[in-house]
Amino acid sequence: MNHKKSPSILVALASFTIIAAAIAATVIYFQPRTVSASSARSEQSDPISASAKITTPTSLSALQTQYPVVQNVKGVKMEVIGTSNEGAYFTVDVCYDLPDNKVDFMLGGQYPDYITLSTANETIPVYEIAKIGDFYKDSNGNYIKRCDHLRFPISPDSKLENVTLTISRVATTPAEILDCAKGQKKLDEAKQGIKVKCSDGSDHIGGFQIIEKPKEMDDITADAIAADAFIDIVEGPWVFKLK
Amino acid sequence: MKYKNYKVALILMLTIFLYAMTSFQAPKFVHWASASGSSWDGQFPDASGCAVASVTTERIIYPASSKVEMRHSILCNTLWTRTTNTDSQNRSFYANATFKFNVSPSYYTIPSGGKIAKNQSVFSQQRYSSQPFKSCGLVNLINPIPGPVNSPCTTNY
Structure with missing residues (x-):
């Protein structure tokens, strides 16, 4: 009796093995599609001029050999990877670690004078x-690094000597609708x-007002x-002597 | 009897297969593979839930007394404009947030209605499709600020 059953079980096991292999192949095939949204966007468009665009570590390395200016403050490594003149602007390209792998950290903050060129x-x-x-990610998919193109307006009278870039802080950006209780708690503490x-x-207005000080x-x-009180901050400064 | 055993094995196999197919990161595949992202077009980022988490800033410019940002929801893969009053003299202003894109109607423009205080902001509807994008905005004493704002703007994204 048992001998009679075995062919059908063998057929079932063989079918199962084939389907399992098909599932595995499907998963492997689709693995590259789990890229970030911003990665998908960077493939679709050219957000910045070709000369400044950095999409791969290879081009980053090429620029670094030309401009290896690195500062490490409070565990946040920041590097200037290039500078140029773009007509009425002096530009600086900067790459930096994202503290705690938080994707919403960026240079500066609410006011432009957190980033200055002297x-x-x-x-x-x-x-x-x-x-x-795009953002740089580690093998676990964590956001680890971001690069920005900074533009400083210069006049024909500007003397580009003893140029120093000072970045006072990296910080997260406030949400569209603030968590007021959380912010007030920080202020109270x-x-x-x-x-x-x-x-x-309402009326698409966000932010806050001070009602008592x-x-x-x-x-x-x-x-x-x-x-x-509404953002996370890592205070610097990161100071780069550029010329 | 033989046929019955085969049927049991087949049902078991199909159950495992269906379970496996619905378990592998289904939300990500569905989101990126489909065109449903376009349904975010024209919605406000707060009301749609896109502004809840994982929002980054792709571009910032600092025109007089203000900050104009191109915001990006990684969750929904949408972008919009936010204009904030940052006046150093603590003045209130009218404000406008304009988000430009590549197909008709080619922009969303949101005036603040009334004056907004320092540290308050106005934000536009969001857009999923139709690159390139550009964020424009300003604050001033003209009411209403005529929209769309054409300058100042960020560089294209």
């Missing part, structure tokens, strides 16, 4: 920050005497303290 005769705040290519009110997103505290200080 020359022989002036200090110029950044005008534009534009991400270069810091005992700064600041109270804020947040917009709820100590009399002796000026507006700029209060704003900076309150704004920092």
Whole structure:
């Protein structure tokens, strides 16, 4: 009796093996599709000029050999990989580690003067920050590094001597609709005497307003303290002597 | 009897097969393989849930008294514009956030309605398709700020 059953079981096992192999092949075939959204976008478009675009570690290495200026502050490695003149702008390309692998960290923050270019005769705040290519990821898919193209407006009178790039901080960006309770809690714990009110997103308005602060505290200080309550920050500075 | 055993084995096999096929990262495949991302077009990032987490900034410019960002939801793969009043003298302004793209109607433009205080922002609808994209915006005392804003803008994305 048992001998009679075995052919059908063998057929079933063989079929199962074939289907399992097909599943494995399907999974392996589709593996590369689990790229990030931004990766998909960078394949579709050319977000930045070819000369500045960095999409592979190979091109990064090529630039690094020309411009190996590296600073490591508080465990965040930052490197200037190139500079150029683009008409009315002096540009600097910078790559940096993303603290805690958080994808929303970036250079600077709310105000342009967190990133400045000092020359022989002036200090110029950044005008534009534009991400270069895709984020870098490790083998586990964690976001580890980002590169940005910084543009500083220069006039014909600008003397590009003793050029120093100073990046005061890397920070996350505030959400469209803030977690007001969380921000207020941070402010209360810091005992700064600041109270804020947040917009709820109606009429597509976000952000916050300060509704109470100590009399002796000026507006700029209060704003900076309150704004920092809604983001994560790694203070630098990272300072690069470029020329 | 022989036929019955075969049927049992076949049902078991099909069950395992179906389970396996629905277990392998189905949400990712469905999201990226389908064209459903276009359904985000024109929706606001907060109402759609796209602005909840994993939002990055692709571009920032700093026009006078303001910050104009091109925001990117990694969750939905959509982008939009956010304009923030950053005036150093603590003044309130009218504001506009304009997001430009490559097909008709070719832009979304959102005026703030009333004045917004320092540290407040206005954000546009989001877009999944039709690159290249550009974010434009400003703050000033004109009400309403005529839209779409054509300058200042970020570089193309």
